[in-house]
Amino acid sequence: MISRGPSLTEQVRQHIKEAIAEEQFEDGRIPAEADLATELGVSRTTIRDALSRLEHEGAIYRRQGAGTFVNQHGLQIRSKLDEIWSYEDVLEAHGYQPSVQVLNVRTEPADEATAEGLGIDIGDPVLVTEKLFREDGVPVVLTENRIPAALVGGDIQESDARMPIWDFLATHCGRSLSHYLSDLVPVSVGGVVAARLEMKASAPAICFDEIGYDSDNEPIVRATSWFRDELLRFRLIRRRAAM
């Protein structure tokens, strides 16, 4: 194993993931951790960290005393809800050619929900960008991002909004998006949303209503997104919580 760039653990994870994809393991059985450690020339801890990540992703499962195995069911997942980052990436993972259209860039006063989520006052100006993602020309995701205008440096053109939101936040706000806290809200799509997504009005849909935080845990963006369910269905793995 080479050691430049990503961490050893990440390299090991990739290595094993590729081996799984190439079906190099007979019977879906993955070698013992100690064997992998010897073979790859790293410590067992590093192997275990990599395997833990793969287990969390659903690519493998482990049984104490028995061994580590490929998870046939988990491999089918295309878009894991808790790992979604850019819609371009999600759509690409589905095997489509994604395209982005910036519908609108404007500044408006914050409404109550936005102000509360972003920790600003009602009426404070927020920059709103509306984007529509299509795959093979069909609209799939509609998103609205709201960023406190006080965070945005300089004038923003529509062309600036094309980039993924975390790139925008890094470039124009000097903040790095760390994670989202997301609410899942069932809705009947209203007239405007339905029209943009080319759905029947009042059709059921899932709406993400989420706040994005930077590495200092400060809220920096409120994102609201609607999805065409038939085209983009979300999955997740649910495990027992520690009590």
Added chain:
Amino acid sequence: MISRGPSLTEQVRQHIKEAIAEEQFEDGRIPAEADLATELGVSRTTIRDALSRLEHEGAIYRRQGAGTFVNQHGLQIRSKLDEIWSYEDVLEAHGYQPSVQVLNVRTEPADEATAEGLGIDIGDPVLVTEKLFREDGVPVVLTENRIPAALVGGDIQESDARMPIWDFLATHCGRSLSHYLSDLVPVSVGGVVAARLEMKASAPAICFDEIGYDSDNEPIVRATSWFRDELLRFRLIRRRAAM
């Protein structure tokens, strides 16, 4: 620290979690890992494992070179989507007195979706249990569980179905539920579901359609659940996926 029962890591996690709840840390700053290790008499690895779990739960966040801090926003989460296990527990976490009503226990032939999910043939008999959860008397969650009849030992009464599904699977099927792979489906609730949840017909709702697997990664149960969104809203933390 005592070492009986749960792992050291789990004890440390609980210890720190309680300290956070009691606001023992000034300025939301959590002591350095090395200090915690000395104070609690465990290795830094154990501390780190405990902190990693708390970070994943959203209770804390870490910044390399700076320190570890309480996550004020994450603490507000009541029901994390990826950690839901029993609806009784979820409702209790919301501060309500939950109650369970078994609506129906029957055996029926598997439809296509059930057969595919459970790896059985269409028409094979499945045991179906319907349950309604209320909080303070108000219906909140409706669930249908389908288990291949071949897995179920002995005759099942309605009273047997009252227990949480993983207890049922352990008691009557000798299987231990390991995790769910869950689809989130937006729906308009139909007449029967709406009536049972006392919702307006055709109101939007989120439906879980999920397959539960045992520790051998074999599908053992298909669960379908509907929720009253106003009463039980789901949240999750989304982080950047490893690419």
Added chain:
DNA sequence: CAGTGGTCTAGACCACTTT
């Protein structure tokens, strides 16, 4: 019983942030 994953230790070095 041998082999496997689960837990834990003690220590090293690095990358990064803050003073």
Added chain:
DNA sequence: AAGTGGTCTAGACCACTGA
């Protein structure tokens, strides 16, 4: 420069599985 979290090592012992 000092302090912090991030990565990695080498090794120990335990709990569990399966032949």
